Structure formats: structure tokens, C-alpha cells
Amino acid sequence: xxxxTREDVAHLARLAHIDMTGEELDRMTGxxxxxxxxxxxxxxxxxxDVPATSHPIPLSNVYRDDVxxxxxTNEEALSGAPDNAAGRFKVPAILDEE
Amino acid sequence: xxxxxxxxxAQLAEKLSSRQVSAMEAVQAHxxxxxxxxxxxxxxxxxxxxxxxxxxxEVDKERSIGDAMHPLAGVPIAVKDLIVTKGQxxxxxxxxxxxxxxxxxxxxxxxLRDAKMPILGKTNLDEFAMGSSTEHSAYGPxxxxxxxxxxxxxxxxxxxxxxxAFEAPLAxxxxxxxxxxxxGAVTGTVGVKPTYGGVSRYGAIAMASxxxxxxxxxxTVLDAALLHExxxxxxxxxxxxxxxxxxxxAEAARNADVKGLRIGVIKELQGExxxxxxxxxxxxxxxxxRQAGADVVEVSCPNFKYALGAYYLIMPSExxxxxxxxxxxxxxxxxxxxxxxxxERVMGATRAAGFGDEVKRRIILGTYALSAGYYDAYYxxxxxxxxxxxxxxxxxxxxxxxxxxxxAPTTAFKLGEKLDDPLxxxxxxxxxxxxxxAGVPGISVPGGLADGLPxxxxxxxxxxxxARLYRAGAALExxxxxxxxxxxxxxxxxxxxxx
Numbered sequence: 001x002x003x004x005t006r007e008d009v010a011h012l013a014r015l016a017h018i019d020m021t022g023e024e025l026d027r028m029t030g031x032x033x034x035x036x037x038x039x040x041x042x043x044x045x046x047x048x049d050v051p052a053t054s055h056p057i058p059l060s061n062v063y064r065d066d067v068x069x070x071x072x073t074n075e076e077a078l079s080g081a082p083d084n085a086a087g088r089f090k091v092p093a094i095l096d097e098e
Numbered sequence: 099x100x101x102x103x104x105x106x107x108a109q110l111a112e113k114l115s116s117r118q119v120s121a122m123e124a125v126q127a128h129x130x131x132x133x134x135x136x137x138x139x140x141x142x143x144x145x146x147x148x149x150x151x152x153x154x155x156e157v158d159k160e161r162s163i164g165d166a167m168h169p170l171a172g173v174p175i176a177v178k179d180l181i182v183t184k185g186q187x188x189x190x191x192x193x194x195x196x197x198x199x200x201x202x203x204x205x206x207x208x209x210l211r212d213a214k215m216p217i218l219g220k221t222n223l224d225e226f227a228m229g230s231s232t233e234h235s236a237y238g239p240x241x242x243x244x245x246x247x248x249x250x251x252x253x254x255x256x257x258x259x260x261x262x263a264f265e266a267p268l269a270x271x272x273x274x275x276x277x278x279x280x281x282g283a284v285t286g287t288v289g290v291k292p293t294y295g296g297v298s299r300y301g302a303i304a305m306a307s308x309x310x311x312x313x314x315x316x317x318t319v320l321d322a323a324l325l326h327e328x329x330x331x332x333x334x335x336x337x338x339x340x341x342x343x344x345x346x347x348a349e350a351a352r353n354a355d356v357k358g359l360r361i362g363v364i365k366e367l368q369g370e371x372x373x374x375x376x377x378x379x380x381x382x383x384x385x386x387x388r389q390a391g392a393d394v395v396e397v398s399c400p401n402f403k404y405a406l407g408a409y410y411l412i413m414p415s416e417x418x419x420x421x422x423x424x425x426x427x428x429x430x431x432x433x434x435x436x437x438x439x440x441x442e443r444v445m446g447a448t449r450a451a452g453f454g455d456e457v458k459r460r461i462i463l464g465t466y467a468l469s470a471g472y473y474d475a476y477y478x479x480x481x482x483x484x485x486x487x488x489x490x491x492x493x494x495x496x497x498x499x500x501x502x503x504x505x506a507p508t509t510a511f512k513l514g515e516k517l518d519d520p521l522x523x524x525x526x527x528x529x530x531x532x533x534x535x536a537g538v539p540g541i542s543v544p545g546g547l548a549d550g551l552p553x554x555x556x557x558x559x560x561x562x563x564x565a566r567l568y569r570a571g572a573a574l575e576x577x578x579x580x581x582x583x584x585x586x587x588x589x590x591x592x593x594x595x596x597x
Binding site for chain 1: 198199200201202293294295308309334337338340401404406407408410411418422425426427428429430431432434438439440441442444445446447449450453458459461462463465466469475476478479480481482483484485486488520521534535536537538561
């Protein structure tokens with residue numbers, strides 16, 4: 001496995017939408033390298049013949065009847081939002097001004 | 099008059115139903131205790147005084163006119179602040195949800211309300227349940243009632259400390275890698291992680307959805323069984339919820355007996371890395387079980403040594419996805435940087451200000467493990483290890499009815515001791531993680547003291563066989579209490595700084 005670089009962490013932070021200061025990037029790079037180094041053996045344990053487990057107790061075809069149940073009201077759904085208008089979540093501009 | 103806060107939930111329920119004690123008196127006694135000791139412990143993030151007293155007065159009124167009531171009606175309970183409650187704030191221990199109120203109740207909370215159990219308040223935790231010490235809470239650490247300079251375990255340190263400090267007879271926790279059982283171990287209380295899907299997770303703020311499970315936090319094994327029966331059972335709101343009936347758990351706890359029970363000692367979960375005092379209490383527990391007629395055998399689970407590594411790939415991967423919803427749009431904090439920022443810049447600033455270091459660390463680690471080019475090597479490999487761990491359990495359960503190990507490798511460490519060393523912190527969960535990886539149930543019961551601090555003993559059972567935990571756990575509890583002459587918590591010191 002390649003080492004984790006500061007540039008990698010900066011890229012991951014952008015993907016995860018978390019602004020990080022230079023000091024945070026330095027610290028996180030060091031910490032992640034140690035953690036990833038300690039868990040890299042995981043990729044060498046299981047052979048190709050071992051199936052993956054995504055769910056400890058598999059259930060299949062969990063459906064419900066197609067009827068309207070109890071749901072939140074529009075007001076309840078908006079009650080925790082930082083901003084709303086006309087019954088919708090209100091957000092700042094989605095695109096840069098160009 | 100007896101101190102009502104010292105009674106077990108079962109004892110209190112009996113006094114309530116025979117009307118020797120009113121629910122108002124029971125709730126008030128616990129509120130008074132919270133007022134007295136919580137400034138030192140910091141177990142509660144929110145105390146729900148008015149509603150708890152209102153529910154108690156309803157219980158007293160209904161009981162006085164002879165209405166049939168749930169056996170635990172009027173017995174108060176605390177709820178980990180990862181579980182949503184209408185009418186009270188839910189923070190998940192994070193600044194990003196400060197001041198947020200859920201518009202709905204979790205299913206487990208609804209079941210507490212149906213049973214008329216007054217909710218005393220919301221308990222402290224590591225932010226989004228990420229941690230083993232409750233030091234990662236944005237609202238300050240919780241302190242261990244046995245020694246205020248030490249951690250109460252985590253992530254559910256608030257629930258465990260509240261129960262250990264007699265602030266509540268019962269609490270709810272959540273367990274993703276040990277967050278109910280490890281705090282139980284280091285505070286001398288009982289903690290149960292039920293079979294995955296055995297208790298609805300609807301309304302539990304998700305960390306790692308294939309691992310998370312809600313369960314009881316109590317002072318006795320019987321109390322845990324009684325609470326498990328209240329919260330367990332199918333819930334159509336949770337598509338991972340099992341349809342099996344919850345089972346006669348309290349009956350199993352009352353019929354505590356290990357005669358002929360095959361108990362498998364997990365070879366890989368002892369010895370090196372386990373504190374001497376922990377190992378000594380564990381060996382003594384095995385001797386007691388043997389003397390009581392249990393058939394104690396050794397089992398080997400060779401793949402458990404990879405469980406911690408695989409867990410630290412699966413858990414952050416799922417967490418990074420689950421925590422994407424905290425984007426400053428639908429709930430909680432929004433931070434708007436200067437200028438005329440776009441939503442993308444608002445998200446970056448909101449998540450930078452709202453999340454603490456450990457949460458950021460796990461989101462970045464999870465984003466890494468899931469990113470193109472690494473997915474197969476990391477997340478995919480970890481899921482294969484999960485299969486190997488399940489196979490180890492399957493093989494072990496052909497030789498034993500239940501498995502046994504120490505719950506945690508050490509007793510409670512000092513506040514701050516492992517805060518700057520994430521790897522050392524992660525090692526606390528080495529004995530509890532395998533159960534989450536395989537979905538099997540586990541219980542931690544008090545096993546005695548090492549240098550004056552509690553040690554936990556863990557039993558594990560096959561999936562859907564939670565009743566075995568209560569039978570074995572209650573049996574060990576009775577054997578040990580005979581040697582101590584009473585409950586372990588009777589030996590806990592008075593909380594310093596409290597009259």
C-alpha cells in the first residue's frame with residue numbers, strides 16, 4: 001500500500017466537505033499513516049474464495065404494504081433546519097456567480 | 099425510609115406496584131441524586147425534570163384507580179443522547195447538533211413511554227459514539243464514579259456512570275464495537291449488546307449501520323433482562339429488525355444456573371495485553387463457574403486477531419457515509435463564511451466547526467477506505483475478514499453454549515491518558531468488537547476489583563440466543579456476590595466533593 005501523503009489528506013477532506021487548516025492536515029496525515037499501517041494486514045488475511053459479509057444477519061425481501069403510513073408533517077420536517085422558506089429547506093447559492 | 103436510588107429496578111418496581119412507594123417519590127429521589135452528584139460526574143447532558151415528574155404523577159393516578167399497568171411503570175430511566183426523543187434536545191455529543199430537537203421518538207423511546215417509564219434525561223457520550231472514554235464529547239468528559247480522575251469508558255460513559263452513581267436504576271446505550279459493554283466493565287455495572295436486529299434501531303443516530311445495536315445498561319442482570327423485554331422485538335420502521343419474538347429473558351435471569359452449561363474460554367482474548375488484575379479476576383470467575391457445575395472448555399478463534407483492524411475499516415467507512423447528512427441544510431449548525439459563499443463552502447465550514455477531531459479522523463479514514471482504487475483492498479477485505487470471524491464463532495459454538503472473556507483488557511485509565519494516541523484508545527475494544535462483527539449478543543457483568551477499580555467479565559452467545567447470556571450472567575453474578583457479601587457497587591467510594 002502506498003503511504004498517505006498530505007496531498008491525499010487534503011483531497012479526502014475536500015471530498016468529505018471538511019475545511020482543514022494546515023496544522024490539521026499535518027496532524028491528520030501523521031495519525032492516518034499510523035492507523036492505516038496498523039490495519040493494512042487486513043487486506044492479506046482472506047483468500048479470494050472467502051465471500052464478503054456486508055450484514056451480520058442477512059434478511060431478504062423486507063417490504064411493507066404500499067399504503068400511506070404515519071409520516072412527518074412538512075412543518076416537523078423543517079423544524080430543525082437552519083433556514084427554510086415556502087415549506088422548503090433554504091440553502092445559499094448552489095453555483096458560483098459567473 | 100430506604101434510599102430509593104439504591105434499589106434495583108426490579109425491587110423498585112415491586113415497591114411501586116404494591117404502592118409502598120409512589121412514582122413521584124421514586125423520580126424525585128433520582129432527580130435529587132442527579133442534582134447532588136452530577137456536577138461531579140457529568141453523566142447528563144439534559145435533565146428532563148418536568149416531563150419525568152408529569153409521567154410519574156400519571157402513573158400514580160392510574161395506579162390509584164386500579165388500572166392494569168406495565169410492571170416497570172414508574173421506574174425511571176436515562177437515555178443515551180444518541181437516541182432521539184421528542185420534547186428534549188438530542189446532541190449526539192456533537193456541536194453540530196447543539197440545540198436540535200427531533201420531531202419524532204425512537205422506537206425504543208416510544209416503548210418506554212408506552213410502559214410509562216419516566217425519562218430522567220439524556221446521557222453524555224463520545225461524539226457520535228466514536229470513542230472508548232467519553233472524552234470525545236463536545237460537552238466535556240464524564241467521570242468514573244469509582245475514581246473521578248478516571249474515564250467511565252465509552253462511548254456510553256454517561257449511561258454507565260449514571261447507573262453506577264445511583265442517578266438512575268436503568269439506562270439505554272448503543273454498542274457498535276463495545277460502547278455498552280466496555281463502560282459497563284469499567285464502572286462495575288451490567289451492559290448488554292443484544293443480537294443484531296433484536297432491538298429496533300429506528301431513531302438511533304447511525305454511526306456504522308451494520309454494527310450498531312441499542313441495549314440495556316443496569317446494575318443487575320435481571321434488570322437488564324426486564325429492560326430488554328421492554329425495548330426488544332420486531333419494528334417495521336427498521337428493515338434490519340428481526341421478526342423473532344424477544345423471548346423469556348427475565349425468566350432466564352431468574353433461573354440462573356450453569357450446571358451442565360458448556361462455557362468456552364476464548365484462547366485469543368486473554369493473556370498478553372490484558373492487565374494482571376483483569377486476568378486474575380477472570381481466572382477466579384472461571385473457577386467459580388467450574389465449581390458450580392459448568393463445563394469449562396477452551397476454544398480457539400484464530401481470526402479474532404484481525405477483528406480490530408477490519409473493524410477500523412468497516413466502522414469509519416459506514417460512518418463517513420452516515421455522517422454526510424450533517425451538511426448545514428436539514429438540521430443543526432450552519433456556519434456561513436464571509437463573502438457570498440456557495441453551499442459547498444458553507445458545508446465545508448459547517449463541518450469543520452461542528453465536528454471534533456475524532457469524528458473528522460474517522461470520516462477521513464472512511465473516505466479513504468471507500469475511495470476508488472482502495473475499496474477492494476480495504477473495505478472489501480475487511481468484509482471478508484468478517485466472514486472468517488463468523489466462521490470462528492460458528493465453530494466455537496459447536497463446542498460451547500456460551501463463550502467467555504474479560505470485557506476489556508484493562509481497568510479504567512486516567513482522563514487524558516490515551517487522548518493523543520488513537521491506536522491505544524482503539525485497543526480497548528479488542529474483546530468486544532468480534533461480537534459486533536458477527537452480530538452475536540454479549541453481556542458484561544461485574545467481575546470484581548483490581549487495584550480498587552472494576553473489572554468486567556463478558557459472555558457471548560449465538561445470534562438469537564440472548565436468553566443464554568442472562569442465564570449465565572445471572573449465575574456468575576450470584577456466585578460472585580456470595581463471595582463479596584453483596585453487590586460490587588456497595589464497595590464503591592462516596593463520590594468526592596459530595597456530602
